[in-house]
Amino acid sequence: MSGDRPTLPPVRLNSEAELARDALSAPLLARAVRLARWAGPDTRVGAGGELVEEQLPAAATELGLGDDQDGPAYASEAWRVAVDTGLVDVQDAPEASGDEDEDGEGTASVGENLGVLTAGSPSDVLAIWLDAFDVVFADATAPMIDDFADLVGEDGEIDFERLEWDPEEEADFLEGVLGNLYLLTVSEGGTPEGPVPLPALAASMIVPDDMGEPTDDILEQVSDAMMRLDDQFRLLEPIGLVEYEPVDEALMAEVGDEPAPPVDDEDVARYGMVRLTPLGLYGVRARMLEAGVDAPAVGDLADKGADALLDGIAYFPELSARAETEQWLARRQPVDAARELLAAARGNDAGGPLRRLHCQQALALTGASAEPAVRQVLPDPELGGLARVWLAERGALDVPPPSETMIFWLAIDTIAAQLAVEGDLEELQELVEGLVGQHSGFFDAAWRVEHPATADVLEAMGRLHPDKSTAKDARKAAFKARSRV
Numbered sequence: 001m002s003g004d005r006p007t008l009p010p011v012r013l014n015s016e017a018e019l020a021r022d023a024l025s026a027p028l029l030a031r032a033v034r035l036a037r038w039a040g041p042d043t044r045v046g047a048g049g050e051l052v053e054e055q056l057p058a059a060a061t062e063l064g065l066g067d068d069q070d071g072p073a074y075a076s077e078a079w080r081v082a083v084d085t086g087l088v089d090v091q092d093a094p095e096a097s098g099d100e101d102e103d104g105e106g107t108a109s110v111g112e113n114l115g116v117l118t119a120g121s122p123s124d125v126l127a128i129w130l131d132a133f134d135v136v137f138a139d140a141t142a143p144m145i146d147d148f149a150d151l152v153g154e155d156g157e158i159d160f161e162r163l164e165w166d167p168e169e170e171a172d173f174l175e176g177v178l179g180n181l182y183l184l185t186v187s188e189g190g191t192p193e194g195p196v197p198l199p200a201l202a203a204s205m206i207v208p209d210d211m212g213e214p215t216d217d218i219l220e221q222v223s224d225a226m227m228r229l230d231d232q233f234r235l236l237e238p239i240g241l242v243e244y245e246p247v248d249e250a251l252m253a254e255v256g257d258e259p260a261p262p263v264d265d266e267d268v269a270r271y272g273m274v275r276l277t278p279l280g281l282y283g284v285r286a287r288m289l290e291a292g293v294d295a296p297a298v299g300d301l302a303d304k305g306a307d308a309l310l311d312g313i314a315y316f317p318e319l320s321a322r323a324e325t326e327q328w329l330a331r332r333q334p335v336d337a338a339r340e341l342l343a344a345a346r347g348n349d350a351g352g353p354l355r356r357l358h359c360q361q362a363l364a365l366t367g368a369s370a371e372p373a374v375r376q377v378l379p380d381p382e383l384g385g386l387a388r389v390w391l392a393e394r395g396a397l398d399v400p401p402p403s404e405t406m407i408f409w410l411a412i413d414t415i416a417a418q419l420a421v422e423g424d425l426e427e428l429q430e431l432v433e434g435l436v437g438q439h440s441g442f443f444d445a446a447w448r449v450e451h452p453a454t455a456d457v458l459e460a461m462g463r464l465h466p467d468k469s470t471a472k473d474a475r476k477a478a479f480k481a482r483s484r485v
Contacts, residue, residue: 010296010320011186011285014278020122022279023129026240028136031063031078036087036114038062043108049083049090051076052105077139085131086113126282129240133283136239140232141170173205174232175287178276180204181242182284182295185276198233198247198272202226226272233274241280245273302327306337306344309362310355315421325362334366338373346382348452350420357417360386368394385410408442408449411435416453419460432464443477447484455481 013019023029038059044052051059059079060071068074082088089111116124184196184204202225207214214222226247233244248270276284288295298320301312309328313321329337345359346352363370363386374390377383378400385406391399402410415435418428436442446458455478462474 016122028238032082306340338370353417447477
C-alpha cells in the first residue's frame with residue numbers, strides 16, 4: 001500500500017451540474033453559442049475558417065456589441081471558439097474550374113456540438129467547455145504582434161525568428177502560473193480562499209526559493225511577468241476560468257509602461273488580483289490530470305474500496321479527509337461500511353497505524369447500526385482496542401475490558417499514527433505525557449509490545465517527553481525493544 005503523499009492538496013469541486021451551468025454562462029462560450037445559431041448559408045468565412053472582415057460588424061451586432069469599438073474583435077474571438085469547439089461547421093470554398101482562387105470564401109453552418117451543448121449531459125457540456133478553454137489558452141500564449149509588416153522579410157515570407165517567441169516556453173510558463181494559482185487558491189480544507197495578488201503570483205514564477213532580498217534584475221523580471229499575466233488573465237476571464245481585477249492603468253501613467261511591484265499591502269489591489277473560479281479549479285485540474293499530475297479531488301474515492309479510502313486520505317488535511325469519508329459512507333450501509341473499514345485497517349506494515357487512525361475516525365461518523373460489525377473485532381489484537389473505544393463513546397454495555405497487552409499495543413499504535421502524520425507537536429507531547437502518567441511502569445511494559453513500530457515510538461517518546469528522567473527511561477526501553485530477538 002502506498003504511503004506517498006499527494007503532490008497537491010485535494011480540491012473540493014462543485015457538482016458537474018453546477019459546473020456545467022457556470023460553463024454555459026461564461027461570456028465567451030455564450031457568445032460562441034449565439035454566433036453558432038446565427039451562422040447560415042450567407043455566412044462568409046476565410047480559408048482558416050475565420051469570419052471575413054466584412055462579416056464582423058454584423059456578428060458584433062448579433063452579440064449586442066454593435067456600438068462597441070471592440071465589438072468586431074470580440075465577435076472574431078467568439079467565432080474562433082465556436083469553430084474550434086464544433087459549434088460551427090465550416091465548408092471550404094469550392095474549387096474553381098479555372099485558375100485556383102486563393103481568396104475563395106467558404107461558408108458555415110450549425111455544428112453538431114451545438115446540439116450537444118444545449119441538450120447533452122453536464123459532462124458533455126464540460127467537455128466542450130474544456131475545448132473552449134484550450135482555444136483561449138492558445139490565444140493567451142500566442143505572440144503579441146504590434147506591426148505584422150515588421151515580420152515580413154525581403155523575400156515576402158514571414159520571418160518567425162523575429163518574433164523571439166518559443167511556443168513551448170510560453171505554454172509552460174502559463175501552465176506553471178495556473179498550477180501555482182491552483183495551489184495558492186486551494187486552502188487546507190480543499191476550498192478556494194481569497195484572491196491572489198498578481199505580484200505574488202508573478203514572483204512565484206520568477207524569484208528563486210532560496211533568494212532573500214530580490215535583486216533589481218529579478219524585480220524587473222517580476223514586473224515584466226506581471227504585465228504578461230495581466231494580458232493573459234484578461235483573455236482567460238471571459239471563458240469563466242478566473243475572476244480578475246486588472247492592473248490599475250493609472251499605475252502605467254505614473255511609472256511608465258511597466259509598474260514596479262508594490263512596496264506595501266495597502267495598494268496591492270491596484271497591481272491586479274486574481275482567483276480561480278469553481279469552474280477554473282475544475283479546468284486547471286483537468287489539464288493537470290491530462291499532464292499526469294497527481295491532483296486529487298474530494299469524492300474521487302467514494303466508489304472505491306475501504307483500502308483505497310484509508311490509503312488515499314492518509315495525508316489529506318483533516319477537513320478534506322472528513323469530507324471524503326462522509327461521501328464514501330453515504331454510499332454504503334453503516335454495518336457494511338464498518339466491516340469493510342475494519343478489514344482494511346488490519347496489517348503490520350508501516351502504513352497500518354495511520355489506516356487504523358483513519359478507520360477509527362471514519363467509524364466515529366457511523367451510527368449505532370454499525371455496532372454488530374464493531375463487536376465482531378473485539379477479540380482482534382489489532383482492532384480490539386479501537387473497537388472498545390468506539391463502543392465506550394456510545395455508552396454500550398457488556399464491553400469486555402481490554403487486556404494489558406491490548407492497552408499497550410493500542411498506545412504504541414496510536415503514537416505511531418500521530419508520528420506518521422507529523423501532527424501538532426504540542427498535542428503529541430500531551431499525548432505522550434498522558435500515556436506515561438496513566439500507567440506506572442509504562443516503559444517496563446511498552447518495550448515488550450509486539451508491534452513493528454515499538455522501538456521507533458519509544459525513541460520518539462524520549463525526544464518528546466519534557467522530563468529528562470522519563471525521556472532517559474524511554475530511550476532505554478527503545479534500546480531493549482531493538483535488542484529483542
